[in-house]
Amino acid sequence: MRIADLVGRRVAVWGFGREGRAALRALRARLGAQPLVLFCPAAEAEAARAFDPPLQVQTAEPDTAVLAGFDVVVKSPGISAYAPAVLGAQARGTRITSGTALWFAERTDARVVAVTGTKGKSTTTALIAHLARGLGVRTALAGNIGMPLLELLDAQAQLWAVELSSFQTGEAGPLELGVVTSLYEEHLDWHGSRERYVADKLRLADAARTLLVNGTQETLLARTAAHPQRILFGVPEGWHLREGAICRAGEPVFAVADLPVPGEHNALNACAALAALEAMGYDARAAAPALARFRALPHRLQPLGERDGRRWINDSISTTPQATLAALASLGDAEVVVIVGGHDRGLDWSEFVEAVSWQPRLALVAQGANGPRIARALREAETVGEVVQAATLEEAVARARALAPAGGVVLLSPGAPSFDQFHDYAERGRHFAELAGFDPLAISGIDGLGVA
Structure with a gap:
């Protein structure tokens, strides 16, 4: 569905975050004075009316009957496609779409590398753009990484590096290359089950002419085996890690120690980015030296600096226990106090508990809603390192500062x-x-967000 198909139809936008605002701008630019309705919380209503004065703003959460009163609803990604109101409206004939879907319908001319994965997708997408620009390729960096695609509706680029969340993979149109970096449990509250999450994540394979997959993950290998044009990274015949180097087949190309972002998982993300460039027809070997100039993304193993004789690292993007384990692995033998816990969505922490239970140089501060559950599991496993609880992040930071030794x-x-x-x-x-x-x-x- 293209924006021109919405002319004369009853259209609503659901959500006034950055995605919602991008959708409103694009619709207003193409549809002129056509009436539009916005669903948003009451706290956002004044800002929404100032943003687009002709807009009809409704602050009540829409139910099936309300949504069914529209021909098309442009939904923000955070609103579950499986919400009862969404499913009910679809059953009554309402078309549910998104900014991502509209962009792909409008920009069938774009050469797109779309990246998804439970972890690594943002860094990999940014690496692709960084490396391509190092080769002189005019590249767009957009999507779930922080710039909605509709903000760049009329922009021109030779290559589009696009991050897609599991909320968006089913909205992608036909594209040249899809990349899947990893697959673990996440966002079960949005998807409803692990199986549905996995299935939704891998809907990218349906849109991608060629699919690039992390060959180190058995689940991914099994679930993508039927794709007619699948290639792998992380395996000896492609871009992979060996003896401290990023290698192409048997040839060392770049020293992992020279990569500014720490951890084997980030070196594997670099392999994915190089493999993606190669799959798109670019000289990945020539691009590799630019890895040394890449800057860590905010909140992703981001070194903040030193305070009070301790190093502080912000990995707030970590929302699965596996991501925390990867962060710890990147720090080697350092004495670490790690702050874990937050919103409890019922993920299994047993693998994490087993992995850290033998590490005497590690202390853990469990905070937030699931902090008590994590702390209890760690204590029941007789964890070697110290385990303390904190109710809030403020308390957790204070406890961590007291626990961390000088130089830790x-x-x-x-x-x-x-x-x-x-x-x-x-x-x-x-x-x-x-x-x-x-x-x-x-x-x-x-x-690097946008086009450069």
Whole structure:
């Protein structure tokens, strides 16, 4: 469905976040004075009316009957496609679409590399854009990474590096290359079950002419085996890691130690980015030296600096226990106090507990809604390192500062969403930085969003 198809139809936008505002701008630019309705919380109503004065703003949560009164509803990604009101309206004939779907319908000319994965998708997408630009390729960096695609509706680029969340993969149109970096449990509250999450994540395979997959993950290999044009990274015949180097087949190309973002998982993300460029026909070997100039994304194993004789690292993006384990692995033998916990969505922490139970140089501060559950599991496993509880992030940072030895590391890597205390992971990361004694605004920008 293209925006021109909405002329003369009853159209609503649901959500007034950045995605919703991008949709409103695009619709108003193409549909002129056509009536539009916005569903948003009452706290956002005044700002919405100032943003688009002709807009009809409704602050009540729409139910099936209300949504069914529209021909088309443009939904923001955070609203579950499986919400009863959404499913009910669809059953009555309402078309539910999104900014992502509208962009793909409008921009069938774009050469797109779309990246998804439970973890690694943002860094991999940013690496693709960074490396492509290093080759002189005019590249757009957009999507779930922080710039809605509709904000770039009329922009021109030779290559589009697009991050898609599991909420968006089913909305992508035909594209040249899809990349899947990893697959673990996440967002079960939105998808309703692990199986549905996995199925939704892998809907990217349906849109992608060629599919690039992490060959180190058995689940991904099994679930994508039927794709007619599948290629792998992380395996000896492609871009992979060996003996401290990023290699192409048998050839070492770049030293992992020279990569500015720490951890084997980030080196594997670099392999994915190089493999993606190669699959799109670019000279990945020539691009590889630019890896040394890549800057860590905010809230993703982001070194903040030193305070009180301790190093502070912000990994607020970590919303699964596996991501926390990857963060800890990146720090080697350092003495670490890790802050874990947050919104409880029922994920299994047993693998995490088993992995850390033998690490005597590790202390853990379990905070937030699922903090008591995590702390209890750690204590029942007779964890070697010290385990303490804290109700809030403020208390957790204070406890971590007291626990961390001089020269040690305080790591925020919660392994859980932020919604028990914060609007999102970025707000949590900024608050952590502030509590640690750093400027929260100085750590927040993502380099390279848009076209360059």
